[in-house]
Amino acid sequence: MNRVLTPLLIAIGLLLAAMLARSGDAAWMALPFLAYLILGIARSPSAGAIRLDATRAVKETSRGATSSVEVALTIRNRGAEMVQVSLSDPLQPGMQVAPENLRQSLVLQAGDSGNLTYTFGSERGDFAWKTVRAVARAPLGLVETVLDLPAEAAIQVRPEPERFRRLALRPRRTLHSSGSIPARLGGSGTDFWGIREYQPGDPLRRLDWRLTARHPRHLFTKEFEQEEIADIGLIVDARRKTDLRVEGSSLFEHSARAAASLAEAFLRQGNRVSLLVYGEPPISVYPGYGKVQLSRILSTLARVVPADDVSFNSLQFVPIHMFSSHSLIVVISPLARDDERLFPRLRAFGYQVLLISPDPVEFAQRALPADTITRLATRLTRVERQLEIYKITQLWIPVIDWPIDRPLAPLVRHALTHTHIQREH
Numbered sequence: 001m002n003r004v005l006t007p008l009l010i011a012i013g014l015l016l017a018a019m020l021a022r023s024g025d026a027a028w029m030a031l032p033f034l035a036y037l038i039l040g041i042a043r044s045p046s047a048g049a050i051r052l053d054a055t056r057a058v059k060e061t062s063r064g065a066t067s068s069v070e071v072a073l074t075i076r077n078r079g080a081e082m083v084q085v086s087l088s089d090p091l092q093p094g095m096q097v098a099p100e101n102l103r104q105s106l107v108l109q110a111g112d113s114g115n116l117t118y119t120f121g122s123e124r125g126d127f128a129w130k131t132v133r134a135v136a137r138a139p140l141g142l143v144e145t146v147l148d149l150p151a152e153a154a155i156q157v158r159p160e161p162e163r164f165r166r167l168a169l170r171p172r173r174t175l176h177s178s179g180s181i182p183a184r185l186g187g188s189g190t191d192f193w194g195i196r197e198y199q200p201g202d203p204l205r206r207l208d209w210r211l212t213a214r215h216p217r218h219l220f221t222k223e224f225e226q227e228e229i230a231d232i233g234l235i236v237d238a239r240r241k242t243d244l245r246v247e248g249s250s251l252f253e254h255s256a257r258a259a260a261s262l263a264e265a266f267l268r269q270g271n272r273v274s275l276l277v278y279g280e281p282p283i284s285v286y287p288g289y290g291k292v293q294l295s296r297i298l299s300t301l302a303r304v305v306p307a308d309d310v311s312f313n314s315l316q317f318v319p320i321h322m323f324s325s326h327s328l329i330v331v332i333s334p335l336a337r338d339d340e341r342l343f344p345r346l347r348a349f350g351y352q353v354l355l356i357s358p359d360p361v362e363f364a365q366r367a368l369p370a371d372t373i374t375r376l377a378t379r380l381t382r383v384e385r386q387l388e389i390y391k392i393t394q395l396w397i398p399v400i401d402w403p404i405d406r407p408l409a410p411l412v413r414h415a416l417t418h419t420h421i422q423r424e425h
Contacts, residue, residue: 050136051079052108056129056151062299063157073116073132073151077108084108084137087116094125094157123253124302128154158298159256164265164409168417169230169328195220230271231287233323234259236301237315237333238279243306244334244360246367254358254404255332256301261408262330263297274327275300278318280307286322316341320349328352334360340391347395354415355392355399361385362403 017023057072077083089102097120106114116132131148195211198219211220236259243252259275266273267290275285275297283304285296315333323329329351333339346353361382368374389399398415402408 050083050145050147052077052083052085052134052136052147052149054132054134054149054151056132056153058153058155061155062302063155068119068121069127069155069157070117070119071129071153074113075106075108075116075132075134075149076113077110080110082107082109085114086135086137087114088133088135089116089118089129090133092125092127094122095127096121122157123250124157124159124256126154126156126303128152156299156302158302159253159260161264161298162257162261162407162409164261164412166269167265167413169266169269169271197221229269230266231324231327232266232271232273233287233327233329234263234273234275234297235318235329235331235333236275236277236304237331238277238304238306239336240306240308241313242334242336242360244364246364250306251334251358251360251363251404252304252306255334256304258332258356258358258402258408260298260301262332262412264294267291267294273297274323276318276320276322277301277304278315279304282319284322287324314341315339316345318342320346320351323351325350328354330354330356332356332358334358335385335388337388340388343392343395343397347397353395353397354412355397356408356412357389357399357401359385359401359403362405 052075054073054075057074059070063069071089073087073089075085075087077085085106085108087104087106091097091099091102097118101118102116104114104116108114130150130152132151134147134149136145136147198207198221202221206221207219212218236255238252238255243250245251263273263275270289272287272289273293274287275283277283277300283300285293285300288296314336315331316338320329329346331342331353333355335357343353343355361378365378368378389401392399400408400411400415402411
């Protein structure tokens with residue numbers, strides 16, 4: 001509209017000036033602007049004459065965060081006239097791409113097609129497109145027609161799990177399904193457990209012939225320690241109050257990646273895993289096994305947007321009823337004030353617990369000025385955090401105070417191997 005309004009106002013102004021000054025020269029000066037307006041409007045195609053369609057191609061429906069996503073738009077002119085088109089795609093939250101890469105100007109003859117192709121990166125998220133904005137201009141660029149052309153596509157960028165080596169788990173209770181965790185019960189397995197008297201139905205290959213030879217009237221069977229699977233629940237803190245953002249980086253992204261890595265490791269070992277994302281609203285993935293369950297968990301983590309609500313002010317309100325009483329609970333949270341109240345509740349219900357706490361103090365320190373006030377404030381905050389962690393460790397709960405620049409796998413392996421999480425009876 002501004003392209004038409006500007007020359008029109010100039011022409012009207014010149015005509016008024018000519019009338020007031022009674023000057024023919026001023027009236028002749030308005031003639032080129034009027035001719036430009038008439039010619040531009042006359043040569044502009046009508047909205048019905050512009051026939052454009054668009055298609056969008058995204059190679060995959062889901063992808064890991066370490067890979068870039070390529071989006072290819074193709075627009076075709078199905079009308080009978082040449083069209084100048086400016087394409088623009090919306091910049092969605094979470095997309096890491098220069099805005100100028102989302103725009104393209106094309107001149108399309110009748111039957112021709114043109115492309116807009118761009119690549120973006122993202123930590124995680126759901127990205128969906130319904131339309132693409134096309135602005136068709138007349139040859140003189142005077143009149144514009146704005147069209148939203150249907151061009152649907154969607155892709156989900158999931159957290160990229162870190163590949164952990166095998167984690168040695170010795171939970172207090174196991175599920176009675178064949179797995180890889182010693183169950184402290186005699187049965188079928190690989191490690192010798194003990195000897196008992198023969199019972200009808202015992203396989204003959206398990207008979208202890210040496211002991212039987214010493215007691216001719218009795219038969220004895222070897223027992224091996226059963227190997228079963230664990231039931232593991234992951235709780236991820238997705239409250240906005242604990243999601244620090246420093247220099248474009250989010251602390252929650254590290255929590256999401258840690259949850260994805262642990263889920264992949266536990267499921268690869270054959271365990272049953274569930275997920276609870278504590279945010280607004282809480283999102284749960286009920287217990288399951290294998291690659292299908294891993295896909296559900298990664299898809300859930302990809303959709304999470306940290307949010308806050310008055311009713312979710314503290315971790316003590318986490319709905320833990322979805323976890324069975326024999327679960328090993330892994331809590332991933334930077335911790336805020338009063339969050340330690342959750343852990344006595346977990347212990348009261350008999351859960352084994354491991355806390356992984358991304359260090360918010362170290363994460364925020366990189367963006368703070370290096371002055372005396374900052375150093376004192378940092379020390380005070382760290383002391384307060386250590387007191388909260390100390391209260392949790394007094395419940396015999398291992399805590400990983402995780403500096404996010406360090407690999408998580410060795411810390412988890414150490415916590416599972418050298419703490420009471422294995423030795424409780």
